[in-house]
Amino acid sequence: MTDTAVVVVGAGPAGLRAAEALTRGGVRPILIDEAERPGGQVYRQPPPGAARSPRTLYGFEAGKAVAVHAIPARLGDAIDYRPNTLVWNVFEKHLYTVGPSGHDRLDFNRLVIASGAMDRVLPFPGWTMPGVFTLGGAQIALKAQGVSIGRRVAFIGAGPLLPLVVYQYAKAGAEIAAVLDVTPFSAKLSNASGLLAQTGTLAKGLWYIARNAIAGLLICSDVRAIGVEGEDRVRSLWWRDAADTEHRVACDAVGASFGLRSETQLADLAGCAFAYDDVARQWIPQRDAASRSSMPGVYLAGDGAGIGGADVAELQGERAALAVLEDLGAPIDTARIAALDRKLARQARFRNALERAYPYPAHLLDDVADAEIICRCEGITAGTLRAAATERDAQEMNRLKAFTRIGMGRCQGRVCGPAAAEILARTLGEDIAAVGRLRGNPPVKPIPVGGLP
Amino acid sequence: MIEDVSRVGLFRRLVPRSGAVIPFTIDGEPTEAREGDLLLTAILLQRPALRHFEFGETDRAGFCLMGACQDCWVSLADGRRMRACTTPVESGMAVVIDGVAHD
Numbered sequence: 001m002t003d004t005a006v007v008v009v010g011a012g013p014a015g016l017r018a019a020e021a022l023t024r025g026g027v028r029p030i031l032i033d034e035a036e037r038p039g040g041q042v043y044r045q046p047p048p049g050a051a052r053s054p055r056t057l058y059g060f061e062a063g064k065a066v067a068v069h070a071i072p073a074r075l076g077d078a079i080d081y082r083p084n085t086l087v088w089n090v091f092e093k094h095l096y097t098v099g100p101s102g103h104d105r106l107d108f109n110r111l112v113i114a115s116g117a118m119d120r121v122l123p124f125p126g127w128t129m130p131g132v133f134t135l136g137g138a139q140i141a142l143k144a145q146g147v148s149i150g151r152r153v154a155f156i157g158a159g160p161l162l163p164l165v166v167y168q169y170a171k172a173g174a175e176i177a178a179v180l181d182v183t184p185f186s187a188k189l190s191n192a193s194g195l196l197a198q199t200g201t202l203a204k205g206l207w208y209i210a211r212n213a214i215a216g217l218l219i220c221s222d223v224r225a226i227g228v229e230g231e232d233r234v235r236s237l238w239w240r241d242a243a244d245t246e247h248r249v250a251c252d253a254v255g256a257s258f259g260l261r262s263e264t265q266l267a268d269l270a271g272c273a274f275a276y277d278d279v280a281r282q283w284i285p286q287r288d289a290a291s292r293s294s295m296p297g298v299y300l301a302g303d304g305a306g307i308g309g310a311d312v313a314e315l316q317g318e319r320a321a322l323a324v325l326e327d328l329g330a331p332i333d334t335a336r337i338a339a340l341d342r343k344l345a346r347q348a349r350f351r352n353a354l355e356r357a358y359p360y361p362a363h364l365l366d367d368v369a370d371a372e373i374i375c376r377c378e379g380i381t382a383g384t385l386r387a388a389a390t391e392r393d394a395q396e397m398n399r400l401k402a403f404t405r406i407g408m409g410r411c412q413g414r415v416c417g418p419a420a421a422e423i424l425a426r427t428l429g430e431d432i433a434a435v436g437r438l439r440g441n442p443p444v445k446p447i448p449v450g451g452l453p
Numbered sequence: 454m455i456e457d458v459s460r461v462g463l464f465r466r467l468v469p470r471s472g473a474v475i476p477f478t479i480d481g482e483p484t485e486a487r488e489g490d491l492l493l494t495a496i497l498l499q500r501p502a503l504r505h506f507e508f509g510e511t512d513r514a515g516f517c518l519m520g521a522c523q524d525c526w527v528s529l530a531d532g533r534r535m536r537a538c539t540t541p542v543e544s545g546m547a548v549v550i551d552g553v554a555h556d
Contacts, residue, residue, distance in 0.1 A: 034520060041519050047541050049472040049489025118521045130502040130514030131463055137518035145494045146468025172467045232512060233501045253463065376516065376524060379508035410523035446523060
């Protein structure tokens with residue numbers, strides 16, 4: 001099997017466990033990662049010089065983080081590890097990369113995509129002001145750099161990341177102005193039975209929430225509308241609660257996002273079939289229980305093909321590797337596969353309840369002003385999108401892109417895509433799935449053009 | 454004395470850093486960072502934003518901090534453009550926000 005290139009993209013929990021399991025099956029995988037150090041975003045490591053103890057950085061998850069970080073060094077020459085390397089295109093069986101030694105083209109026989117997730121971003125008044133970051137960004141500032149995004153910070157969220165980031169900031173001594181959950185507390189209670197499928201995870205979540213309450217923070221659930229005020233920098237945050245009462249606090253930075261969304265560009269370029277997922281409210285590349293995509297030879301593990309979190313990502317990474325080995329004709333451990341499938345089924349029940357406990361905050365998109373920026377790369381507004389829909393008959397996302405450049409900026413639609421689809425669907429009076437999705441295009445991130453192969 | 458808010462940093466260091474001091478400049482003014490600082494952190498500890506937005510009269514200070522949103526591209530005087538959230542600050546980097554880039 002030495003002449004069959006097996007490539008794993010992404011060195012988060014999914015990609016690292018995939019690489020590890022491949023070596024156990026006698027394969028020497030190429031593991032490509034954009035970051036300098038392994039761990040992905042969830043177990044992101046600070047740069048050299050900013051290191052702190054794993055317990056401080058990862059809390060309850062310190063043991064898992066340390067185990068995952070150690071994989072490349074422990075495997076040594078059993079893998080071909082290529083950090084600081086971006087995969088910017090997949091074309092047929094070729095990967096196009098750029099890294100420390102410049103551009104390269106790599107032919108693969110099997111490809112495991114573990115591209116992870118980013119914050120789901122929705123526009124609100126003031127969201128492009130300097131000082132407004134995603135919740136994940138606010139967390140990275142603290143974990144990877146030991147800094148707070150401001151002197152007095154407000155947080156807005158629609159998922160379990162919110163109480164965690166607030167807890168971490170409070171513990172680090174930051175001043176917290178307000179904590180706003182745009183989902184209703186009742187949704188958590190009505191999904192309590194499903195959440196009990198993972199009692200350990202549930203207990204940790206409840207612990208963060210309880211600690212935040214004990215700390216006496218200003219916490220509000222079921223927030224109906226939000227906005228950041230200021231001109232050159234953030235001065236205050238206002239919101240309307242479920243009783244339609246308006247509140248306002250002074251602050252100089254805001255961490256805000258609304259759940260997570262899968263990073264799906266590479267799966268798209270690889271030709272994988274997508275389907276609309278109503279709960280995730282996103283087009284997701286399809287995978288079977290063994291992590292096989294619709295494309296022969298392409299496997300999808302971790303949050304890049306549906307949000308499952310870090311524990312699920314580790315299991316899926318290993319599961320994908322076992323599918324690769326099986327498809328290569330290698331002997332496989334059927335008992336291990338059965339155990340993984342059982343664990344993944346249990347996690348899926350928990351995830352389903354968690355998604356319902358933090359429902360998609362569609363109400364935030366009901367009153368987006370025409371002047372609001374949707375594309376932060378190029379400043380394209382909601383009004384421009386609506387005009388293209390009504391006056392130029394843009395019926396789906398790629399037509400909208402052709403008329404307005406939405407999704408053509410540096411982020412390639414990662415940030416604006418979900419909100420633009422919501423606005424287009426509302427303007428047309430169509431279901432969100434009917435307006436389709438932005439097609440992926442290379443390069444998935446900006447690259448230097450010098451030395452292209 | 455009235456505080457010039459355009460020179461007050463956005464970020465606040467919560468965890469002291471003991472590593473080497475790294476000198477760099479912003480618009481020609483000497484300043485310093487610490488070993489382990491990303492370029493984004495180094496600038497935002499000193500300034501409220503990273504760059505001017507090229508499609509409007511506002512400023513930008515980055516957004517996702519994980520190399521996804523591409524909001525934090527910063528110009529250096531030597532002509533390089535760096536994604537500040539994934540680039541460690543290096544001694545002698547000459548960041549250009551208001552000034553004209555030149556050697």
